[in-house]
Amino acid sequence: MKIEELIKALRGLKVETGSLACMGCGYEHNCGVSGCAIINEAVARITMLDESFGEGSVLKMAAAVLETTPEELLQSTRFQAGDTVWVLMRDEDDVPCDIGGYMFLAFAGTAVIVTAFIGDHDDLDGTLAYHIEETAVNFDSDLSVFPIPDCYAAREDAQAALDAVASRESQMKEETNAET
Incomplete structure (x- = not known):
């Protein structure tokens, strides 16, 4: 599963406090209509890591260091x-x-x-x-x-x-x- 697919799947989970899927983790006071607090935090952190260290970001950084474009770097x-x-x-x-x-x-x-x-x-x-x-x-x-x-x-x-x-x-x- 790719990072984007994982993020989309996690965002699609609808775990609300008191539902059968809720594990009663102790963070229920932060849950609500937007879903499980732990799942939302995981999505936020995975998204942040992907933005900083995902293939596209690393490619852009490497291209900048080598004073070329990401496309030319991939081609090379x-x-x-x-x-x-x-x-x-x-x-x-x-x-x-x-x-x-x-x-x-x-x-x-x-x-x-x-x-x-x-x-x-x-x-x-x-x-x-x-x-x-x-x-x-x-x-x-x-x-x-x-x-x-x-x-x-x-x-x-x-x-x-x-x-x-x-x-x-x-x-x-x-x-x-x-x-x-």
Whole structure:
């Protein structure tokens, strides 16, 4: 049972002094039409703890410390080094226009560092070895950096985000044409 469900269930209990459910706890003088004093106190304290230490509150505090948003912080926990990341590719006007698959390497602030899949290297160790060699031999390596909100764990999610952008763009064009 989730905290919200527990609070709702406790608030729904209608235990009044003298009823069969009343245990005669000694606090009956504080009970009345609003229900059992002990149950009401439990609800108040659980609600207070949930507001202070619930998942949403802790997430907001952590995001504030890391100077990011809760959404970006949640997004950043989705990837491990070596995972495939699907990224919204943007055009010269910074509008998402395509999606691309990359290997996730690391987080840096509010961005992810990724690399294209290279040859037969579909594993993290092989890919890192390739980049180490390229850096040592050619003083170059092909890493890309994207903002966290443009990165998705599933291709379908990235495609849905791209489709949503395209739909908004189409709607904006229709509204502009209707105004003229």
